Amino acid sequence: MDFEFSDDENAFRQELEAFLDAHASPEVMDRNPEQLSQTVDTLPKRGLMAGLAERGWLGMSWPAEYGGAEKSGIYDFILTETLSRYGAPQPGKGVGIVGKTIIRHGNERLKQYFLPRIIRAEVEFAIGYSEPQAGSDASAMQLKAERDEDRGGWVLNGHKIWTTSAHFADWYWVGARTDPSSKHNGITVFLVPMDHEGLEIHPTWTIGDxxxxxxxxxxxxxxxxxxxxEVNQGWKYICEALDLERFAMMPVGPLEKKVEAFCDWVRESERDGAPLRKVPRLRSQVAQAATELEVARMLQRKVIASAVKGGIPTVESSMYKLYMNEAGKRLADSALDAMGPAGQLKPDTEGAPLNGRFERSYRYTVVDTIGGGASEIQKNIIARRGLGLPKNF
Ligand SMILES: Cc1cc2nc3c(=O)[nH]c(=O)nc-3n(C[C@H](O)[C@H](O)[C@H](O)COP(=O)(O)OP(=O)(O)OC[C@H]3O[C@@H](n4cnc5c(N)ncnc54)[C@H](O)[C@@H]3O)c2cc1C
Incomplete structure (x- = not known):
């Protein structure tokens, strides 16, 4: 496997970095990014996305007929990773999930309406699969969609939970049950304007703020x-999109930045007049963090390699998400352990090491191991689809 970028790929990365340096502002870039925190939830962040779009950097791997550049997926990867290292928002849901699924399965009307708007960064999406009785097993969703033949459409009633972005998105990509007699062949995916009459949105705050x-x-x-x-084929599309989500929405950049911050803190701090960098246990924790980061990077490359060849990297994505999220949790654990009681001080509290970065990370990384599919579910996927183990053994 060749890990080096080509000259053209390197040139794109450099051009992108120059653009991001020129647009670096605390309004659009989070200096302490966490995995799921890079949403396009403000006007300035939308502005940054529009700037990327103007330069033709969104949907670079899309077919030319839909405004893409037919480049290899490596360019999307370079974009996502570079943005994540700058703490900039991610274009994942529109370009990576909704757009790619519409290209594969959408009707002409959806293609004409959504694809140009996605590639021009004019539209944000929320994704609605989870419900009170359907989380890890999203295929148990019960949001009811009933046929209205007279009006030529469907009437939706029910309740979704955990919909990130619903409070600022323009459109809702939502799964609903169109055939109660079949679990997996009874779900359909709909697109609904987020300000549609009859939709009510209530906030849920996570432990990670x-x-x-x-x-x-x-x-x-x-x-x-x-x-x-197709009606009743939504579960197939959702599974494909989930594989894309685990990859598109999980860049390794936030973990990289946190490992760097932890190493710098150990290198530069003292306790009782002695430098922390000489404490054997801390040296070992730093080495462990740096090694785990490298393993996460390699697992990510396996996902990219499979995706670039045109595959849907289901098992690779699960291995990467599981390892990277659990490594993030272990790092926050190590950092709080090394920082002692002061590590528990919240961000912006006087005396908080690294301004409370790892206190927040300690809470946030728990969320990472749930959003986009819990760690236990990733293990199930690896066991069954990767290792061929039976469901019950
Ligand atoms: C911050 C955040 C953002 C999210 N954003 C979205 C979103 O935008 N859209 C959306 O649709 N959903 C979203 N989710 C929902 C997320 O996908 C679910 O929370 C997740 O799939 C787990 O479902 P659950 O919370 O119902 O837990 P449950 O499914 O009830 O699971 C509870 C526990 O049991 C374990 N478990 C469940 N089944 C099994 C099994 N078969 N084998 C072993 N262990 C099992 C789980 O791993 C977990 O530890 C988000 C969640 C979070 C936390």
Whole structure:
């Protein structure tokens, strides 16, 4: 496997870095990024996305007929990773999940309406799969979609939970049950404007201080044109999109920045007049963190290698997400252990080491191991699809 970028790929990375240096502002870049924190939730962040779009850097791997540059997926990877290292927002959901699924399965109306808007960064999406009784097993979703033949569409009623972005997104990419008699072949994906009459959004705050949402549907009508692909085939599209999400929304950049911060803190700090860098246990923790970061990078490259060859990297994505999220949790654990009681001080508290960065990380990394599919579910995927183990043994 060749890990070096080509001259053209390197030139793109440098051009992108120059653009981000020129637009570095605390309004759009989080100096302490966490895995799931890089959403496009403010106007200045939308502005940055529009700047990327103007330069043709969104959807570079899309077909030319939809505004893409037909470049290899390596360019999307370079974009995502570079943005994440700068703490900039990520274009993942529109370009990576909704756009790619519409290209594969969407009707002409959806292609014409959404693809140009996605590639020009004019539209943000929220993704609605989880429900109170359908989390790890999202295929148990019960949001009801009933046929309205007279109006040529579907009427949606029910309740979603954990919908990140619902409070600022323009469109809702949502799964609903169109056939109660079949679990996996009874789900359809719909696109609904987020300000549609009958949709109610309530905040849910996570332990990591991020907002996600509950969304209630009361008689929300969706015309047939806004059904994604075939009726009752939504679960297939959702599984494909979940594989893309684990990869597209999980850059390694935030972990890299945290490992760097921890190493710098150990290198520069003292306790009782003695430099921490000489303490054997801390040296070993730094070495462990740096090694785990390298393993995460390699697992990520396996995902990229498989995706670039045109595959859907299901098992590779699960291995990467599981390892990277658990490594993030171990790093926060190590850092708080090394920092002693002061490590528990919250961000912006006087005396908090690294301004409380690892106190927040300690809380946030728990969320990472749940969002996008819990660690136990990743293990199940690796066991069954990767190792061929039976469901019950
Ligand atoms: C911050 C955040 C953002 C999110 N954003 C979105 C979003 O935008 N859209 C969306 O649709 N969802 C979103 N989710 C939901 C997320 O996908 C679910 O929380 C996740 O899939 C787990 O589901 P659950 O919370 O219902 O837990 P449960 O499924 O009830 O699981 C509880 C525990 O049991 C374990 N478990 C469950 N089943 C098994 C099994 N078969 N084998 C072994 N262990 C098992 C789980 O690993 C977990 O530890 C988000 C979640 C979080 C925390």
């Amino acid at each position: 991020e907002r996600t949402n509950e969304v209630f549907f009361s008689d929300v009508f969706v015309p047939d044109d806004f059904v994604v692909g």
